[in-house]
Amino acid sequence: MYSKILVAADGSDTSRHALKQAIELARKLSAKLRIVHAVDMNWLPIGPEVGIDTGAQSAARREAGEKIIAAARNTAQEAGFEAETELIETETPVQHVAEAIAEEALRWGADLVVLGTHGRRGFQRLMPGSVAEKMARLSPTPVLLVPLSNGSLSA
Template identity: 40%
Template sequence: MYSKILVAVDGSESATQALEEALRVATATGAELVVVHVIDNSYLRYEVGYVDLTDLRTSLVEGGQQLLDEAKARAAAAQVKCTTIMIDEPLALGDVSTAIEQAAEQAGAELLVVGTHGRRGVKRLLMGSVAEGLVRQCRLPVLLVHAPKPA
């Protein structure tokens, strides 16, 4: 079946659900899990004047590392072999879906698991969708995991 599964995490509820689903598939197939987090450097597109972005950048990197560490701990608890990748490429400027696809190809993943927020209409138009970009452009099978509906 699958020997390597890549899952993208961003701290959202849908990404947490995607990680849980990827762990279930990895456990069932004996696959290795690769967890990726992309630092969204899209803030670099905007002129912010004389604001020092050092603290923001440090916070983004530290938060990303914490997400990866938590995912690795969950994989260890499930007895799933796991590696992590942090992508911090300022040149991508917000093209998160391409960065995830490239990481999947480089890691030799056979399945890509991502969460989707299920945005519709104007929200989707304004905010875009990493999941939609992956489904449209990725050559690998993509498993979309929806966030739970609010109570």
């Protein structure tokens, strides 16, 4: 059914929960697992350097992304599962993180993308920044959204 599962990690509790679910799914299906973290290279300049990225912001974002990837890799290894990892970046000033993840899924040939979701409803889910919402809408690859749930159906 699914032989190549891509899971996006951002270091949040929701993301860690989705990673654990992806590891178990990959194990049960004997699927390959790739863990990615997308570094958002789009930034809002503040101060007298408006529009200038000295490289410090980019380097800090990459370093933070490497730490997230390392932690996710450790989670997989502790579960006894070997996973590939990849740090990806947004490629244009207007590219959304979800677009970068969707492109990586296509490039790698993933047949399932797994993401954590906060489970926002109504107006909150339409607010900018919802990578899961955007992925669900734009990805040509099937997307599994994993909520960090306490088992309750209440909002």
